Amino acid sequence: MASKTQDGSKGDTEPTRDGETDSNVVKTGSGVCTLEMEMNRSLVSDSKQNSGEVSVPLSLLRDRKLLLEDRKRLCALSLGTALLGILLMIIYYEICPYMYQPGTNTALFINCSISLSTGCLLIFIILFHHKDIMLFVIDQKQVDWRIAMSSHRVLVITVELLVCVIHPVGSYWEGGLHADSSSSPPLCIYKNQGGPLMNMELLLSVLMFLRLYLVHRAILLHSKVLLSPSYRSIGSLNNTNFNFRFVVKILMIKYPARTLLVFILFFWVTASWMLTLCERQYQATTGHMHTAMWLIAVTFLTVGYGDVVPNTSYGKAVCLFTGVTGVACTAMLVAVVTKMLTLNKGEKHLHFFMLDTQISNTVRHAAANVLRECWLLRRTKPGQPKGNRADHRRHQRCLLDAITVFRHQRLKQKMLNDRVSEMKELPKMQMTMCNLSDNWNNSYKELQQRILSMEQKLDELSRCFQQTSELLSQVLCPRNPESR
Numbered sequence: 217m218a219s220k221t222q223d224g225s226k227g228d229t230e231p232t233r234d235g236e237t238d239s240n241v242v243k244t245g246s247g248v249c250t251l252e253m254e255m256n257r258s259l260v261s262d263s264k265q266n267s268g269e270v271s272v273p274l275s276l277l278r279d280r281k282l283l284l285e286d287r288k289r290l291c292a293l294s295l296g297t298a299l300l301g302i303l304l305m306i307i308y309y310e311i312c313p314y315m316y317q318p319g320t321n322t323a324l325f326i327n328c329s330i331s332l333s334t335g336c337l338l339i340f341i342i343l344f345h346h347k348d349i350m351l352f353v354i355d356q357k358q359v360d361w362r363i364a365m366s367s368h369r370v371l372v373i374t375v376e377l378l379v380c381v382i383h384p385v386g387s388y389w390e391g392g393l394h395a396d397s398s399s400s401p402p403l404c405i406y407k408n409q410g411g412p413l414m415n416m417e418l419l420l421s422v423l424m425f426l427r428l429y430l431v432h433r434a435i436l437l438h439s440k441v442l443l444s445p446s447y448r449s450i451g452s453l454n455n456t457n458f459n460f461r462f463v464v465k466i467l468m469i470k471y472p473a474r475t476l477l478v479f480i481l482f483f484w485v486t487a488s489w490m491l492t493l494c495e496r497q498y499q500a501t502t503g504h505m506h507t508a509m510w511l512i513a514v515t516f517l518t519v520g521y522g523d524v525v526p527n528t529s530y531g532k533a534v535c536l537f538t539g540v541t542g543v544a545c546t547a548m549l550v551a552v553v554t555k556m557l558t559l560n561k562g563e564k565h566l567h568f569f570m571l572d573t574q575i576s577n578t579v580r581h582a583a584a585n586v587l588r589e590c591w592l593l594r595r596t597k598p599g600q601p602k603g604n605r606a607d608h609r610r611h612q613r614c615l616l617d618a619i620t621v622f623r624h625q626r627l628k629q630k631m632l633n634d635r636v637s638e639m640k641e642l643p644k645m646q647m648t649m650c651n652l653s654d655n656w657n658n659s660y661k662e663l664q665q666r667i668l669s670m671e672q673k674l675d676e677l678s679r680c681f682q683q684t685s686e687l688l689s690q691v692l693c694p695r696n697p698e699s700r
Contacts, residue, residue: 235565252377259472269567280330283354286347287344287348287700290340290343291348291430291434291438292438294340295428295431298380299427299431300427301333301334301337301383302425304329304330305384305421307326308323308326308327308330318510331385334380337380337427341373341376342377343376349364355446379423379426379427379637380427382420384417384421385420418494419494419530422490422493422494422534425486425490435460436458436460436463439463439478441458442458468548469617472555472556474553476548476549476552480545483516483541484509484513484516487512487534487537487538488505488508488512488517489505489510491508491512491526491531491534492505494526494530494531495527498527502525503529511525511535515538515539515542516542518539518542571632572629572632575629575632576629578625582618585621586615586619587617588618589614589618590615591612593608593612593615596608
């Protein structure tokens with residue numbers, strides 16, 4: 217009966233493979249499919265429970281993608297808010313003495329706008345780190361969020377909030393220093409002019425530029441390197457850490473001159489305005505923007521003419537930071553120019569080939585000149601029909617000069633061949649190393665095959681020994697007396 221049912225089931229399934237549409241068969245097939253799906257689910261759940269593996273559902277992957285987009289959006293908003301606060305602070309200090317008087321509603325409105333932008337920036341920073349912690353929870357397979365709050369993360373969040381909360385908060389009053397053609401623009405001052413509150417206000421205004429640390433985060437999160445799946449997959453295989461340093465290296469490799477130029481110009485303008493702000497309280501010549509730009513440029517290039525010097529301690533600190541940054545940028549500029557002026561492999565081959573051709577022709581001409589002077593020296597030898605002592609001495613000098621030129625050209629050809637051989641030795645060494653590695657891999661594979669064959673033969677020998685021992689035991693064992 218079992219065989220009949222099996223034959224019948226085979227006969228029923230064969231028409232369905234041929235494409236026949238039978239309702240009973242469809243129902244039975246759907247029932248079988250549902251049973252198989254339930255069995256597969258139960259098996260998968262049992263295997264998960266036994267092995268302890270947890271697969272990532274699609275909802276978590278979708279949530280992770282949304283969190284990444286939200287984090288990138290929050291980073292852009294925080295950078296924009298930080299730049300808005302810095303722009304409002306610059307507008308306040310630039311138009312305060314001219315467009316309105318300190319202590320008026322306009323000054324209060326700008327101060328409130330700076331404080332409001334600072335509050336929004338703090339909210340965006342907190343939301344950004346909240347999304348970052350949620351990403352950590354998803355990446356670590358739904359762990360508790362308190363695990364993500366390590367001491368390092370708490371320290372980073374605290375420092376960021378302290379940096380972003382810095383902004384000038386003070387009460388200004390009317391009056392100020394009136395400007396003339398020889399003095400720098402006036403500065404909105406406190407009631408106690410020149411006191412510690414004014415210095416504190418200037419320090420808070422300068423420290424607002426620390427918010428520009430958000431630029432590196434925006435560049436990292438919006439870079440094509442981080443958004444490219446191919447970069448991410450290959451980098452994970454190579455254990456590459458995708459951080460801001462890696463992105464800057466790629467930018468310096470792809471666009472070295474453009475990246476360095478943008479950074480230098482931005483730093484030049486920013487440092488010049490900071491120096492102008494710091495020097496305005498003394499009404500010095502460095503309080504003008506053009507003079508400050510000249511001083512920053514001279515300090516950045518480490519020239520230091522000494523015609524203009526800062527007068528305040530904050531201005532000296534800005535110039536000191538400018539000098540250190542200028543040394544670093546000068547080193548990078550030298551490296552970029554050196555790389556741009558270096559010939560690539562094809563250009564080197566072309567250049568050396570043309571030099572070799574020119575030197576070979578020069579060597580031939582020098583050898584021909586030596587032979588010609590030898591023949592002429594022989595011809596003008598005293599005692600010959602056309603011999604002349606003056607011509608003989610002249611051809612001797614020409615022969616010596618031709619021999620010197622020939623030796624010099626041969627030396628140049630030898631030096632060129634040495635340089636070409638150095639270029640050829642590196643690819644040759646690479647080919648040699650590749651051949652050695654291939655030979656080692658082939659020998660290792662052959663050794664593995666031999667070891668496997670030896671193991672198989674040993675298994676066969678052990679099996680034969682076991683069969684032989686069984687046969688010997690059967691032959692040598694005493695017979696049963698009842699069988700006798």
